[in-house]
Amino acid sequence: MTPSDETSGAAQRRPYINETFQQRIRPYIEILNDDEAKQYFAEAETAVEQLAAIGKDPEEVLQIMENIGLYLSGNSGKNFTADYQKIRLSEGRELWSIQLPGGGNVNLFRTPDGDMVLDTGYGCCYDDVEKMLHTLGIDGFTHVKKVICTHADADHCGAAGFLPVTPLMHPVTKQILDAGTRGFGSDTRNEELERAYTTTINTFSKMNVPDHVDLCKTEPKKMHGLFPVIDEVEFGGMHFEIWESLGGHIAGQLFLYEKNEGLLFTSDALINFASMTKARKDYCSIADYLVTSVNVNSEIARTERHELMRIAKEIDAELKAKGKRLLLCCGHGAVSMLDDAGNMISACEPIHYAAQ
Structure with a gap:
């Protein structure tokens, strides 16, 4: 030629x-x-x-x-559907885990002191989720007093700008939002793919970046396995440790652990794919296709998954001795428990919701 x-x-x-x-x-x-x-x-x-x-x-x-x-x-408006789990906690508290048709879960804590949201879902889902909550007898997001975003992907913080309080996030998460690429802060070799994908998903999903954010602390207080414990949050009688990820999925990702309730929020580092519908799994695979891997560093992501599972099994064994079980709250899919073989199974059957 x-x-x-x-x-x-x-x-x-x-x-x-x-x-x-x-x-x-x-x-x-x-x-x-x-x-x-x-x-x-x-x-x-x-x-x-x-x-x-x-x-x-x-x-x-x-x-x-x-x-x-x-x-x-x-999958919005009159076609909006979701699955949710209502989990009773102690002292009148509840965890509502809402699994959206596309993207990550919205975790709503209802407490006598008000509500807390851990991860917000896409901006385009905000109105639909609020209508869903009203239908289920909850006064929307009116009583939300605390918002935490585990990382900068649009399906986890895209509705943060709609919520009535300033969200808490890792400083690197704020930097990623400002930079406009989920590759910021990592050694990814696919920066141009990451930037194009970030703009696509943020724009198509109507991401609403908040004008102001609160930044969590980053100085390690102690370690939990491989993960630095960098901050703590008190809300509604609950005490959350904030662990810093190793940056496998995305830089600045946070995990949260509430010891008394036995809750471990793993964000997108650990996911119960078996609990997801085929349509949701297919949608989640789009990122893999367009940026070659949903993780900015797949090797580190594998290390995180293995360590989180090791820690989860260790904590679950301790809780079993007290007559309780660990609940694994993943970034996607059902809130889960570990079966006798150490595999994730749904902690309770998700309830299907369809817009009326």
């Missing part, structure tokens, strides 16, 4: 992000002004080129990008 042939081939391939595709996704990027949209299309073009270079079909890449918007818009 001559240089002119190569040039001709390149001209036939580009642009991948053509006018037709731009028009197809316009409904999902309405919040971007003209300059922002132009920059996004340029970043997306580079991402498609990189994925094509490793053997992925550009047309399939474009369709999968569009599928994010199609899935989120097709």
